[in-house]
Amino acid sequence: MTTTTRTTECTATTARLFLAFELGSTKWTMGFTTAPAQRPRLRTVAAGDLAAVTREIAAARHRFQLPVDAPVLSCYEAGRDGFWLHRWLTDRAITNLVVDSSSIEVNRRKRRAKTDRLDTTKLLALLQRWAAGERKVWSVVHVPSVEAEDARHLVREIETVQGAWTAQRNRLHGLLAAHGVAVPLTARFAARLATAQTGDGRPLPAGLHDRLRREWAAYETIDQRLGELEALRAQLLATDESRMAQVARQLMTLQGIGAIGGVLFSAELLGTRTFHNRREVGALTGFAPVPYRSDQRVVDHGISRAGRAAVRRVATQVAWCWLRYQPTSALTQWYHRRFGAAGKRARRIGIVAVARRLIIALWRYVAHGVIPDGAVMKAHSA
Secondary structure (H helix, E strand, C coil): CCCCCCCCCCCCCCCCEEEEEEECCEEEEEEEEEECCCCCCCEEEEEHHHHHHHHHHHHHHHHHCCCCCCCEEEEEEECCCHHHHHHHHHHHEEEEEEEEEHHHHCCCCCCCCCHHHHHHHHHHHHHHHCCCCHHHHHCCCCCHHHHHHHCCCHHHHHHHHHHHHHHHHHHHHHHHHHHHCCCCHHHHHHHHHHHHHCCCCEEHHHHHHHHHHHHHHHHHHHHHHHHHHHHHHHHHHHHCCHHHHHHHHHHHEECCCHHHHHHHHHHHCCCCCCCCCCHHHHHCCCCCCEEEEECEEEEEEEEECCCCCHHHHHHHHHHHHHHHHHCCCHHHHHHHHHHHCCCCCHHHHHHHHHHHHHHHHHHHHHHCCCCCCCCCHHHHHH
């Protein structure tokens, strides 16, 4: 009689357990291993079921013959679940990495197999390479503190509501223009709508009139909400003593920087993050250049556009204001020497360079108290 024995799948060669999460909206796939050549242990739990996560970690320690207090190194991709899982893991002495999903290497074939199990196995392999010292294998996301993350809600809500305000206003303009109706979007819009006529002199059709009335009511609601948020921002600048508010007020002591730029730069960058050098500042804002030089081919890819687009947009607007209100600064004079006599396209490219240098100069001003060379302070802050 032949007896078939099952070979032990793994032997614990290290006292550390590797764990990778593939997070979905309804289920999470968890992968465990202790060595690169080992077949991973894959388990699926309901999304957000932390009790099941705890049980699976304990079961994996037992399965791989690890002590109950063996350290765990885990990872998951940054996404819709944010950082709450990271904080839960770290509170339980689990070292966790939140990984930038765009930095993960993938097969470049047009069609490739992709499942949660394959993705989890891939994350496990990359996690072990990172733990072995291969730090360039991916980019690890800096997890903000709860206070820093909370400080960004106001500026991001204002950004969202402003987008809705613009879309609603454009929708009203489009409806009016499509029928030749000349009614300005002022406080008396609803009253004037009752006697408005189309471009060919006809009364407004009932359906169009009712829709315009509803769209105007929605616009007024959004406008009121935007006003309340802007009042909250003004109150924060006037009375709040948080780090974010203090940095915003410090930035606003410079000519050319107002409440919008000061609060945004503080909440997203200078008041809630720590930078070690100018390269980190440029990389996070997305103003860093992206070289492409392969063999004899040299292509200009422009800037990386990483990070939040709102920061780059406002930084560019502030850069134009800087040229106007800081004519004696070294940065303004550099721009005019370099791009003043060039064409419009070159000047638009140059203003991006000004925005990058200005953000770095503001970081030095906040972190080290170094006033930008030649910059003028506002009169009331002198």
